[in-house]
Amino acid sequence: MTRAANGTLMPRTPGLVLHAAAFYDFTVWLSMFGREPAFREKILDLARIEPGDKVLDVGCGTGTLAITAKRRVGPVGTVYGIDASREMIARAAMKARKARVEVVFQNAAAQALPFPDAQFDAVLNTVMLHHLPRKAREQCAQEIRRVLKPGGRVLVVEFATPPRKKKGFFAHLHRHGHLSLDDLTTVLGDAGLTIVESGAVGIGDLHFALATAPSIT
Numbered sequence: 001m002t003r004a005a006n007g008t009l010m011p012r013t014p015g016l017v018l019h020a021a022a023f024y025d026f027t028v029w030l031s032m033f034g035r036e037p038a039f040r041e042k043i044l045d046l047a048r049i050e051p052g053d054k055v056l057d058v059g060c061g062t063g064t065l066a067i068t069a070k071r072r073v074g075p076v077g078t079v080y081g082i083d084a085s086r087e088m089i090a091r092a093a094m095k096a097r098k099a100r101v102e103v104v105f106q107n108a109a110a111q112a113l114p115f116p117d118a119q120f121d122a123v124l125n126t127v128m129l130h131h132l133p134r135k136a137r138e139q140c141a142q143e144i145r146r147v148l149k150p151g152g153r154v155l156v157v158e159f160a161t162p163p164r165k166k167k168g169f170f171a172h173l174h175r176h177g178h179l180s181l182d183d184l185t186t187v188l189g190d191a192g193l194t195i196v197e198s199g200a201v202g203i204g205d206l207h208f209a210l211a212t213a214p215s216i217t
Contacts, residue, residue: 056082056147057124066103067079
């Protein structure tokens with residue numbers, strides 16, 4: 001167990017936790033060839049984020065996507081971001097203050113989300129799930145289903161190509177793992193979520209799966 005910034009205990013994350021927050025931002029910018037703003041908007045489009053939504057970004061990193069989501073949901077909507085790295089959360093909070101955007105950032109583990117059941121209209125999870133071992137991935141998916149409102153949406157985005165098959169300078173920068181599209185749909189389906197759309201993001205070798213939580217009948 002580790003202790004979050006608010007003093008509560010959180011389970012130790014079994015996967016890779018990234019801590020070099022400033023370098024992370026630079027690497028993302030470099031690997032996207034400066035197209036990061038377009039990528040963030042594309043993610044929100046795929047997740048069908050709308051004004052007034054309550055959104056959770058799981059593995060929010062330095063908060064860029066969460067800040068963009070807050071601008072999309074507007075003053076009536078709310079956005080939360082969680083990350084296992086305190087350094088990432090600190091940088092995310094600083095960026096939100098600088099942008100004058102209100103996002104709630106918390107230091108927490110993806111496999112033990114610190115929220116009550118059925119809280120969110122949408123959950124985002126981008127290039128993070130591959131950092132977790134299989135059991136923790138399953139726990140994360142189950143937690144996402146738990147905090148989604150009935151009929152709520154989750155969008156998972158991951159790298160499609162194993163690093164060993166990449167070539168060139170950006171292959172050296174990209175030391176992440178990957179998950180196949182089948183891996184994504186399986187882990188979400190096993191958690192009781194229904195896949196509604198999947199495929200290529202259209203940027204690099206990223207792919208996505210969009211799923212919904214069961215509706216009340």
